[in-house]
Amino acid sequence: MATIYQVAERAGVSLSTVSRVLNGKSTVNPALKAKVDKAVAELNYRPNSVARSLANNRTDSIGVLVPELNAPFFGDLMQAVESTCRAADKHVIITVGKNCLATEQDAVEFLISRNCDALIMHAEALSDEYLLELNSKKLPIALVNRQVEGIEEACTVLDNEKGGYLATRHLLELGHKHIAYISGPTDKADAMQRLEGHKRALNEAGIAVNSQLIYNGDYQEDGGKIGLLELLARDMTFSALVCANDWMASGAISCARDLGMSLPHDLSIVGFDDVVFAHHVFPRLTTVSNPVAEMAETSAKFILNKVYGQKHEINRLFSPSLVLRESTTKYE
Known part of the structure; x- marks a missing residue:
């Protein structure tokens, strides 16, 4: 295996010049850089990652925290982060928080122990205070x-309230006046924002919000099934149903x-997120787009800018849109 000394000898330059080229320094004379690049190719030289990390005090690895692995939503998030980081010659280490405070904290400490240069997180349970301290005292984060x-500046967010509004307004425009709603968990900010959007659409249409037509779900498929059964058991009339994510909408469709x-x-149904299976269920699901891949890509680019000196344009606020399919129809 070739060494850095052999590269320097083949290129006819100093070790420091080779080091600057390998570390991407812009101060190297272009002619000397070309010689080093040629020597590296001819010798099939592979830089020692440990030595490089010691030299620049970085590991070129980024920690990623997600709530779970078995949901398409978070699969899209991880794919976007990994591909964006890999294009910049960085690697990711992924951990799972399971929406649990202790587990999320343990995951963060693990990533810190692996000497990650920064963290990209979809954190549910960690407090704002914890995240502020982590960012200021330990390592940069993106949320x-x-x-x-x-x-x-480290946060990418979706206008969830607008998404909830769009879902319910669509049903109102189809002539539905009795619309049930299955929300996400009440301790999740995005779930409550979507519910507020639903209520705003009803209020604008002059329809009073009926608490008996709202069921607090859990973002899981079974939550959609149980939610629909509970709403029907209340003996309340409704011709349409909004679910705060596609998993619950899928469960409601099945039920x-x-x-x-x-x-x-008999029942029009709208979901939220537009995950991959939304166009495979029957009928295909009308839903609200949640551009999580774009948001995750933005978070990765923010870290590449902040930690590695790159210069990507950053858009931190994302807007949802309605995706029309066959699970909704006009009220007859």
Whole structure:
């Protein structure tokens, strides 16, 4: 295996020149850089990553924290972060927080122990105070789908309230007046923002919000099934249903079909997120887009800018849009 000394000898330059070229320094004479690049190629030289990390005090690795691995939503997030980082010759280490404070804190400490240069997180349970201290005292962070006062530049967020509004307004425009809602967990900010959007659409249409038509779900498929059964058991009339994510919408569709309903004629259903299976369920799901991949890519670019001196343009606020498919129809 070739060494850096052999590269320097083959190129006819000093060790320091080779080191500056390998570390991407812009102060190297272009002619000397060309000689080093040629020598590296001819010798098939591979830089020692440990030595490089000691030299520049970086590991070129970025920690990623997600709540779970078995959801398409977070698969899109991880794919976007990994591909963006890999294009910049950086690597990611992924951990799972499981929406649990102790588990998220343990995951963060693990990533710190692996000498990650920064963290990209979709953190649910960690407090704002913890995140502020982590960012100021330990290492830079970027947050996906979360706003923390004091580190706004590190946050990418979706206008969830607008998304909830768009879902319900669509049903109102189709003539539905009795619209049920299955929310996400009440301790999650995005879930409550989507619910507020739903209420705003009803208020604008002059329709009073009926708490009996709202069920607090859990973002899981079974939550959609249980939610629909509970709403039906309340003996309240409704011709349409908004679910705060596609998983619950999928569960509600499955439950409705098991009950013999003809969809969307007996019940129009709208989801949220536009995950990959939204156009595979039957009927195909009308939903609200959640550009999590773009948000994750933005978070990765923010870290590449902050830690590695790159210069990507950053857009931190993302807007949802309605995706029309066959799970909704006009109220007859």
